[in-house]
Amino acid sequence: MGLGNRLWRGHLAPHAIIAGGIFITLVMISLCATVLYDARLDAMDRARDTSRNLALIAQRDIERNFELCALSLQAVVDGMxxxxxxxxxxxxxxxxxxxxxxxxxxxxxxxxxxxxxxxxxxxxxxxxxxxxxxxxxxxxxxxxxxxxxxxxxxxxxxxxxxxxxxxxxxxxxxxxxxxxxxxxxxxxxLEYFHTLFAGLSLGPHGAVSLIGRNGIMIMRQPYDVRTIGRDIGKAATFRRFRTAAEGSFSETASIDGVRRLYYFRNFPDLPLIIMVAEAEQDIYAGWRRRATTIGSLMIAFALAFVALAFLLGAQLRRRMRAESELELLARTDGLTGLNNRRTLGEILDQEWRRARRTHSMFSLLFVDIDRFKAYNDTYGHQAGDDALAAVARCIGNNIRRPADSAARYGGEEFVVVLPDTPPAGAALIAEQIRAAISELAIEHAGSEYGRVTASIGAASWAPEQDSDVTAVIKATDEALYNAKATGRNKVSPFWQDKKG
Known part of the structure; x- marks a missing residue:
């Protein structure tokens, strides 16, 4: 039997090592792809910042010169x-x-x-x-x-x-x-605008334009006399310029068919719009070179790693096992710093049993960020992560007693455990948390309140000897559902006395 077990392990080990090597290689390639994708987004963000800065420089120069002209005109009016x-x-x-x-x-x-x-x-x-x-x-x-x-x-x-x-x-x-x-x-x-715009570096396919709010092109770089005075009022890009005081978007130009990242600003005191547009092919030119180099190296490294997997299988397997054990031992949520769900289960079990022994009141809060999916879809996952971390800080700042604890339950939901806390105390803490989250004033266009808010379900329970913690969890969840169903951004209490 011992020999058969060793043969079985010897037969299985090469396959496991090869599978592990392929898996890790795919993970590394995925991580490389993620890094390259983030670098691509960074390139776009840098281009957006550059366009914004160039637009501000041009706008301030134009406003200064127009102000001087306006003062000169007024001086002549007064003189006449x-x-x-x-x-x-x-x-x-x-x-x-x-x-x-x-x-x-x-x-x-x-x-x-x-x-x-x-x-x-x-x-x-x-x-x-x-x-x-x-x-x-x-x-x-x-x-x-x-x-x-x-x-x-x-x-x-x-x-x-x-x-x-x-x-x-x-x-x-x-x-x-x-x-x-x-x-x-x-x-x-118009040579003034031509000279001003020619000094702005936007790459070989970039463009900068000054447009009247009536859609008439005053100046465009690269310069083409045929575009001066052209009415672009019906162009898709111009319609976007009129939707906000400033903004950015990607669009294909109606003038030359080049896809660009547009940044625009409406002058606050003049009927003019400044537009700075960097061609996407110029924005990503450097990134493509790096991506080609890094991608080629990563593929070569991945192939080498698969080949070495035969030799490093045992060590790799032990390392993966150790990392898995370390991961299982982790007790906190990496994003928010609060307890993770596994730790929450231990805390709930411990505090529930203590409440049964001491016949004390046990309170639980479920905190759920309102319309968080819409927030993620609108502002991106990085902004979503930042919002989760900010909400977690609000929760942590409003539970002060050593016995109180908070955990990230999953996604945008958090749980607060409040031992020895009556309903009134739980409701007070819940309201403090709700108000603190609202006072963060994090913009949320998809919310009826215009900012990130949270709904909170609160339940207080006096556990009996034969009761189970799932009862209070269910009650808290129902309270949270009620808060969501009746308007959000509110605290919905539920409590049970010993007779109930």
Whole structure:
């Protein structure tokens, strides 16, 4: 019999070692794939952060220049209302009205037009150039809308500067009675935006655009004169730009068919949208090189490991057995730091038997995060893990007595064991835990409360000598179900006295 047992083991061992080697190899390949996948996500996150930073840089530069233009326009409006300024000789009046704004880089014409659209004051010289601009939209809007304020036009070809592509910022001039007296305008060369965007590094297939909220393209890098002034209001990407103040998403561009990660920001005080988009092929270029290298090395290592499994089978089997035993001995949940389910079973059994001996009240809480699956689906598993850890800290912070304990029961459910605790005390602790979780104010778009909340079932029991702990577990679970069924984010108590 002993010889047969040894033969059986000798026959089985090679197969077990080979199977173990293959299994471990698959695990290593899976871990490698997980790491590479996480690296891919990290590459996307880094690209999103880079796009956001570039958009902020461009936005602040544009806002600063537009603010200077707006102040210059207002200064001219105020000057045109001052009889003393109007009475000055043309040269002095021009210097007073336009100061140094007319010499700023990328600024074109700075003009005052009368009510008919004719140039009456010109920053370019003491004698105004000839021209009528009553057909321009920036004139028509100011003429027809007394409260238009600062108006930013769509791109146009300048008539005074040989068709140079420009946009105009304009303000209305009014007579004392409020009637239309003309406009003040500054023409800004689109070369300013071209130069600004050209300095942003987005890879060979990246793009950055400035778009009016009406969907008109003001500037796009890479530059193509055919895209300037193009209406993209019906494009899927533009519709996404109007859904929020800022955000990011992946989409295929309607202009060139390249799939990009888009980051967009709506200017808070200007009718403009800045969009920075990095092509996915550029985002993942470095990752693909690393993935190819690491993947090739991992495959080679996996094949070598399977070959060595014949020699290392015994040692590997002992190591796996030791690791398995260590895992069985583990008593805490790795994510939350609370007791795990196995330890919970021991605590429940111990405290229940003690409560029976001492005839004391035994309380139990079931804490369940509301709509946690929806939270995971919306924000991702990493955010879900962070939420679980935060909830666990709330629970731990609200049970102070040494005899009280908490455990992660599974998934998003936690159990709190409260020995020698009457119903009122259990309800108080449960409410403290519920409030603390709600006060975390973790955003949860899928919840009716807009934040992460928890429902809590509470049960208090005076165990009899022949009773079983499953009764209080069942009662607590029913209380939790009631809390869920009656609105969530609440404590539902259940208790039983010795007569019940």
């Amino acid at each position: 209302r001052d009889p003393a300024v109007l009475a000055l000789p043309p040269r002095l009046r021009r210097q007073v009205l336009f100061d140094r704004a007319a010499t700023a880089k990328y600024l074109g014409s700075m003009l005052v037009l009368d009510a008919s659209g004719n140039i009456v004051v010109d920053s370019a010289g003491d004698v105004p150039r000839q021209g009528n601009f009553s057909d321009r939209k920036y004139f028509i809007v100011q003429r027809d809308s007394p409260n238009a304020g600062l108006y930013i036009s769509d791109p146009f070809s300048s008539r005074l500067r040989n068709g140079s592509p420009s946009i105009a910022l304009s303000r209305r001039l009014s007579h004392p009675d409020g009637s239309f007296a003309g406009i003040v305008l500054i023409a800004m060369n």
